[in-house]
Amino acid sequence: MTTVRTIHSSERCCNETWEQAFTRFETPSQEVAKFHGRLSWFGVEDWPQDAEIVELFCGRGNGLIALAELGFTRLTGVDLSGDLLAQYTGDAQTYVCDARDLSLESNSQDIAIVQGGLHHLPNLPQDLERSICEAKRILRPAGMMVIVEPWDTPFLRMVHAASASPMRRLWDKLDAFQVLYENEQQTYDNWRARPQEILGILDKHFNAHRQRTAWGKLFYLGTPKP
Numbered sequence: 001m002t003t004v005r006t007i008h009s010s011e012r013c014c015n016e017t018w019e020q021a022f023t024r025f026e027t028p029s030q031e032v033a034k035f036h037g038r039l040s041w042f043g044v045e046d047w048p049q050d051a052e053i054v055e056l057f058c059g060r061g062n063g064l065i066a067l068a069e070l071g072f073t074r075l076t077g078v079d080l081s082g083d084l085l086a087q088y089t090g091d092a093q094t095y096v097c098d099a100r101d102l103s104l105e106s107n108s109q110d111i112a113i114v115q116g117g118l119h120h121l122p123n124l125p126q127d128l129e130r131s132i133c134e135a136k137r138i139l140r141p142a143g144m145m146v147i148v149e150p151w152d153t154p155f156l157r158m159v160h161a162a163s164a165s166p167m168r169r170l171w172d173k174l175d176a177f178q179v180l181y182e183n184e185q186q187t188y189d190n191w192r193a194r195p196q197e198i199l200g201i202l203d204k205h206f207n208a209h210r211q212r213t214a215w216g217k218l219f220y221l222g223t224p225k226p
């Protein structure tokens, strides 16, 4: 690894309200269970156990915990929020760093995973291009890029309609969802409005092997294009 770039707190993407709602939205064990389900869909059972895996935008690191529970040991986590990263208690190496400017060596990782981070990027499409190029740079040629991000499906539109209504008061998770939305609305709406542009950037850098949109999410697994 090269030197870690520590981000000044003023560069954080998410405010305290957002981080509190994020904690309220799902318990760590619910989040870990969710990640197990996703990893299974991506074929994690076939991934080599000695794979070097980096989770970008890893937040509290529950994706890393799910990977460790599956037996992976060569794990790295990257997030812009030192506060969220400080909540992680596992054995992975973690870095407070910007996914648009990674302090990891080129060709050093077998798998890069992003779950719900790219839609926080403030400046699309440039920031997405930078982050995807950085992920590709740190991946080995036969590596894999795994992405799960919000996607504007009918289900997601229905959830937004419910959370914007008084129904949110009936279910704490729905209320937390609405608070998250209100605090990331600008980047989130910008992300949701650009499906073709986003898929175009992924297609420019990766060959898609698994891709689907369901339940308000894009699920994507690609290998780097030469």
Ligand SMILES: C[S@@+](CC[C@H](N)C(=O)[O-])C[C@H]1O[C@@H](n2cnc3c(N)ncnc32)[C@H](O)[C@@H]1O
Binding pocket: 013, 014, 031, 056, 057, 058, 059, 060, 061, 062, 063, 078, 079, 080, 081, 084, 097, 098, 099, 100, 114, 115, 116, 117, 120, 121
């Ligand atoms: C919705 S959370 C997802 C966290 C985790 N992947 C999960 O699913 O629980 C988005 C995360 O992206 C991080 N983030 C936002 N912009 C970032 C950037 N430019 N570089 C690295 N992390 C960033 C935030 O600090 C936050 O932890």
